[in-house]
Amino acid sequence: MVKYFFLTYFLIGEPLIAGVKFGDKNMEWPTFQVRNETPEQRKDNSFWDEAKSTYDQFKNYRGEIIEAALFVENFLTNVLLDFFSYPALQRRTILRNLVFDAEFCTFFQKWKILRQLLDIYCSEIDLDKAEMKTLKQELHKLIALRNRFAHGKIYVDASDFSVWIEYFEGEKMLDQVDETELASTTDMCDRIQGQLYKIHKII
Numbered sequence: 001m002v003k004y005f006f007l008t009y010f011l012i013g014e015p016l017i018a019g020v021k022f023g024d025k026n027m028e029w030p031t032f033q034v035r036n037e038t039p040e041q042r043k044d045n046s047f048w049d050e051a052k053s054t055y056d057q058f059k060n061y062r063g064e065i066i067e068a069a070l071f072v073e074n075f076l077t078n079v080l081l082d083f084f085s086y087p088a089l090q091r092r093t094i095l096r097n098l099v100f101d102a103e104f105c106t107f108f109q110k111w112k113i114l115r116q117l118l119d120i121y122c123s124e125i126d127l128d129k130a131e132m133k134t135l136k137q138e139l140h141k142l143i144a145l146r147n148r149f150a151h152g153k154i155y156v157d158a159s160d161f162s163v164w165i166e167y168f169e170g171e172k173m174l175d176q177v178d179e180t181e182l183a184s185t186t187d188m189c190d191r192i193q194g195q196l197y198k199i200h201k202i203i
Contacts, residue, residue: 032056037158051156058163061182062149068189069146072139073107075196080113083203107143114139117203126198135195138188144169145185 032055034048041047077100085092099105118125118132127135152167154177163177 032059033153033155034158035155035164041158047158050161051158054161054163055154055156058154058177058179058182061177061179062154065145065149065182065185068186069107069142072142072189072192072196073110075193076107076110076114076139077101079196079200079203080110080117082200083117107146111136111139111143118199121203125202127195131195135192138192142185142188142192 032052034051034055037047037051077096081092081096081100085095100110115136118127118136122129122132125132148165148167148169152165154163154165156163164174165177166172166174
């Protein structure tokens with residue numbers, strides 16, 4: 001039998017409901033967040049089932065975006081390591097440990113290094129100016145999207161089951177989550193990886 005336990009709390013002055021689902025033995029974190037629910041909805045188990053189903057769908061998107069971004073970041077790291085150290089394997093290991101795997105060398109910092117290399121070696125890289133511009137823009141977009149979903153808070157609006165994400169980018173932001181845009185993220189990651197592969201062969 002499935003049961004729900006509800007916890008009301010406040011996030012930046014806004015009340016949220018966190019539902020905890022018991023009775024499901026699947027290995028998952030069972031909470032989900034809902035906002036703007038009515039007293040009647042709180043008593044309706046079918047409402048909570050739909051809210052959790054909606055939330056879980058976008059929780060899966062979150063996981064896919066973070067996983068794809070980690071793959072792209074690791075590929076970018078290898079491109080940069082080979083550029084600075086190949087074929088000296090010992091130097092590569094030291095550089096990875098001291099620089100590219102260090103806390104200060106974020107995905108964004110690696111993007112900045114790549115951006116400079118693209119500007120310096122643009123004539124030798126098998127990408128035209130439009131492709132290089134797209135690569136820089138899409139990598140930057142992926143970093144922002146990854147950070148948004150890694151650190152932001154997702155909730156379901158009970159009034160229409162839309163999904164929203166609250167995050168900080170200089171200030172508090174609140175955006176409706178676009179399913180179509182999220183579904184296209186893996187295609188963007190494929191394009192980025194393909195362009196990085198071209199660069200890897202040259203630099």
